[in-house]
Amino acid sequence: MRIFNLIFVFCFFKLSLAQNDTGIFQNIKDIGEPAIKGSAVYDEENQVYTLSGAGNNIWFDSDEFNYLYNEQDGDFIITANFRFLDEGGDPHRKTGIMIRESDDENAAHVSAVLHGDGLTSMQWRSALGEDMTESNEIKAPKYSYQTLQLERTGKKLIMRAAHWGEPLQKIGTRELENLSGKVLVGLFINSHNPELTEQASAWNVRIDKPVSDTYNPYEQGWLGCRLETIDIETGNRKVIFTKDDRFEAPNWMPNGEELLFNMDGSLYTIPVAGGKPSKLNTGFADNLNNDHGISFNGEMLAISHSPQGEGSAVYVLPLAGGEPQRVTEKTPSYWHGWAPNNREVVYVATRDGDPTYDIYKKDINGGEEVKLTNTKENEHVDGCEYSPDGKYIYYNGSASGSMQIWRMKPDGSDKEQITFDANNDWFPHISPDGKWIAYISFPAEIPVNDHPSFKRVTLNIIPADGGAPRVIAYLYGGQGTINVPSWSPDSKHFAFVSNSGSRKE
Incomplete structure (x- = not known):
């Protein structure tokens, strides 16, 4: 047992x-x-x-x-x-x-x-x-x-x-x-x-404490959050940090002993065992959203920051902290994954007045961005992330009518659907050993291209090459729960944010 x-x-x-x-x-x-x-x-x-x-x-x-x-x-x-x-x-x-x-x-x-x-x-x-x-x-x-x-x-x-x-x-x-x-x-x-x-x-x-179906945290205020970790084998969950307000999207640090998450426009680290968060130095970048992550070699950090008067752009900086270097010239651009060569990043973006999001990749040292998808009207793609061996980019997309997990070659070819279920699946994250995909699953009644907060969702895992999903956590969450790569370095644990419903007084 x-x-x-x-x-x-x-x-x-x-x-x-x-x-x-x-x-x-x-x-x-x-x-x-x-x-x-x-x-x-x-x-x-x-x-x-x-x-x-x-x-x-x-x-x-x-x-x-x-x-x-x-x-x-x-x-x-x-x-x-x-x-x-x-x-x-x-x-x-x-x-x-x-x-x-x-x-x-x-x-x-x-x-x-x-x-x-x-x-x-x-x-x-x-x-x-x-x-x-x-x-x-x-x-x-x-x-x-x-x-x-x-x-x-x-x-x-x-x-x-x-x-x-x-x-x-x-x-x-x-x-x-x-x-x-x-x-x-x-x-x-x-x-x-x-x-x-x-x-x-x-x-x-x-x-x-659930909220009404019409609840909008951006208009009505954010409710409480919990930072949790889970043992993938047993389902043992631990709450290590709570706040009666908003924070989101944990990464597991390379040392395996700390988590990195965004809060109040900045990034913070916290021991996996719990404790007081410490602010990470991101220089001038003080308007960060929940799209950030660490390079495969553990040396660099990618962030998504919105400069004053602009939409989100992708930047990189040393993981230890420092002044960010801008990667994407155009906005909005939301980072989601590093390439295993530690030189390229993949992100989702809209371009030239077209409101439809597509997946792009770009070398952090310069050059032109490369468009990898051609999403049709009323479709959506998000959550793009390389497999550790570099053979695939996984992402969530609605080309089949509901939001499902897909993968493609790094040049955008050979797109292949991985999940086939009645729910809407978002944000695939590949374990460091390459064996598993963790993702968040929204109920079918949530609009296909939407991923709101404060919803009844599940955290699922499947084999990386596809197979029957296994539910490992039932939670109240959504946007901000697992927007970024959240596996522990040993592929045995996963980090996420759940919504508690507690309210800041």
Whole structure:
């Protein structure tokens, strides 16, 4: 069984979370009167919640269990992974996510439940003291889902679940008037045997605050972000930096010990283990966007900077910092990849009044830019990046009708589609060992040529030569999440930005 972990540490110049035994949660309580008291511990080093509890049941007209929770209002999404620590045990023991009207033993609630025998289900009590029966449960079609999720939108409650590597599946939906106001939200455990204590682990725990479909961060203000890393093999995610405002697009530094990301028009480095960001010297370039990256030899940095009165242009400078050298004369130009020869860069740009974006390459020491695509009207290309062996340029394009991952030869020939799915796939990033492509996948309802922030997306990987995708993270994100190459040097980890929904006061 794979174990995923979770850590929340520093915010910008201050601790973003209280350093306590319950992580992001503020309250822990035994609901009802179980004969054996429960507990919950957040292990910051190993980044796992350990839930311990007893209790007769969470069923009929009253409950007994241990509960780790916050008070929450408005719309939200809570997601977590679970596993029981001990084999065997009562097949009806329960752990999972609960939204509860109050801490009364017979309060209304809805729960995403993993049972001891692997049964996964949505269960609810609609009103105080209601007798829960089989009509209060929707059973998932399969057993032993690892990822559970509950979403509240007004009075609508939605449960989703997933096995490792698969998309989230909707298990059930209920409208519960009693759970439409301020509620308790958190993790629970119940032994189903009043004389025994059961334990479970919970990891990758996230509480997100979604926004409306019409939300525009450029007009309404940016909400909070998290800088995360993920273990590609296990899916273990770590939050290493948070801010109740905007930052984007992490690169992994060549030393493997730091990340580079853009914030407030500048670039910052931060230790992979977390800490205080340090500003990188980019000279006069102080209006950077989220397109930046490091040459294959680890010596040079490419940035996209918008000089006063101009659109974005591509510049290069030493990775250690210094004065940038301009590469592209025309604007707008947005950098996306280095060639393995460390002399050429590839970027997307519009030219001569044509609003359609195409892919270009150019030598950083001068010469003419070379156009590699001829995108048709109403199509779009983006995210161009060389494979480490230099044989291909990967990119996302909508030539087939939806946004998919493509590749072509470095001269623009032999264009070949790599992904074929119902979603819109953006920003392919090739692992340093050349084996994998990581990319972000937007749901089909997002406009094909758009990649907005604050959307329900997944982080996927596929073999570099194509194959079935594997979902490695479910998150709230989009623009700024993985706009740039984000692999660790050893190809075992990946960095990204998720949107938390927290708001700067």
